[in-house]
Amino acid sequence: MREILTRYGRHNVGFLWVFFEPMMFTLGITVLWTASKATHGDHVPITAFAVTGYSSVLLWRNAVGRCALAIVPNQSLLYHRNVRVIDLFLSRVLLEIAGASMSFFFLSILFITTGLMKPPADISLIVAAWIYLALLGTGLGFAVGALSERSETVERVWHTIAYLLFPLSGAVFMVEWLPPTFQKVVLYIPMVHGVEMLRAGYFGPMVKAHYSVPYMIVSDLLLLVVGLALVRDAGQRVEPE
Template identity: 75%
Template sequence: MRVVGALLMREILTRYGRHNVGFLWIFFEPMMFTLGVLALWTATKATHGSALPVTSFAVTGYSSVLMWRNCANRCALAILPNQSLLYHRNVRVIDLFMARVLLEIAGATMSFVFLTAFFVTVGLMQPPQDITLVLGGWIHLAVFGSSVGFIVGALSERTETAERIWHTMAYLLFPLSGALFMVEWMPAKFQKIILLLPMVHGTEMLRGGYFGTLVKAHYDVGYMITCDLILMFIGLFLVNDASKRVEPE
């Protein structure tokens, strides 16, 4: 815990520095992205195919995307610039990934909580109907993002192609992640296909907890846990394999 904590502070200082608002950029960055999308939707009077409030729909959707996407993005090619740290006996490859993943989870969480509290206060959003479901969906997205981050980070140590492939996949997965739609709005024959993606279950659970009876959320807790365990096992296996090649004897 001390090692990860030290790496976390080092990551904050090297990424955001001590000037201006400093570490507050941890949640300013994801918050600005979500606000930008929300402003664009509002300015163009865009609709998302339902009577659900645009503000609530955008905040819950884009915050969930930032959670899993940023975790994986930050872990990609994370070993090389920090390889000198591995000469310290207590620093392991998994610690490098853990520090980056925790930083992204903290930033996305603070951004989501702040935006929700702010918009509820000014009357543009209603409070969540079931906070337990919201937390369950958020935790799933955090674990899913961490697992994918471990996989992408470990594979990118083998070849930079892995990082390039992931960025392409992230762009393709974004419109399929559930951020722009609810599964219930899709034709029945496509619902089973789209529910194969683990992040869709997390977004559906998050919105089910937020909107309550206003929506019919499609998610399977058993499937979510199974996917998280399998992906985490694969991620840890690959990280262990990467450690054997890059950590000094």
């Protein structure tokens, strides 16, 4: 609650900006793509393609971005016995995950109701992909947030990496559309598997998705273990005795 009030304040719509922000961004991109009559593949609906793609990007990118340099402005809170470094990261990650999730849910309901999108083919696949991407963003957020305590350069480097990952994350393409050689390369990027599974759950047999569940599980566990280890190290550095 403190994080919500600090970021959004008590005025206007207040905490509703938690999902209004990502929703407006995704909605704006979807409108632009639709207005420009952009096409992706032979038969993939542009609205559903944009919503699934950009919502997934906001989920992991915002979670990591908000963890960068999160310790210094909140360091005074660490003098409270029950507040730890990991709490600073968790509050920001959960806020971003909640915002992206509500945005994706409401936009999907809106577009399905208005006929711009069809109902999803397999909701269980969509939920599994969303959980995977959320855990991926959490592990990355912990790692980047803890490393940024050592040097502000990490935060600047992450912004560059995030921009490079955006076109490579699967948001603007499907693996099936790429040449076979490049397919093997992009499938090393963990986000691609999540987006492919998400679209497999939404479009069903309309698309041929490429993803590996074992690879996704290992990616999440590895990032979470590394992230938690770095957070523990950061806590030993900055938490009062």
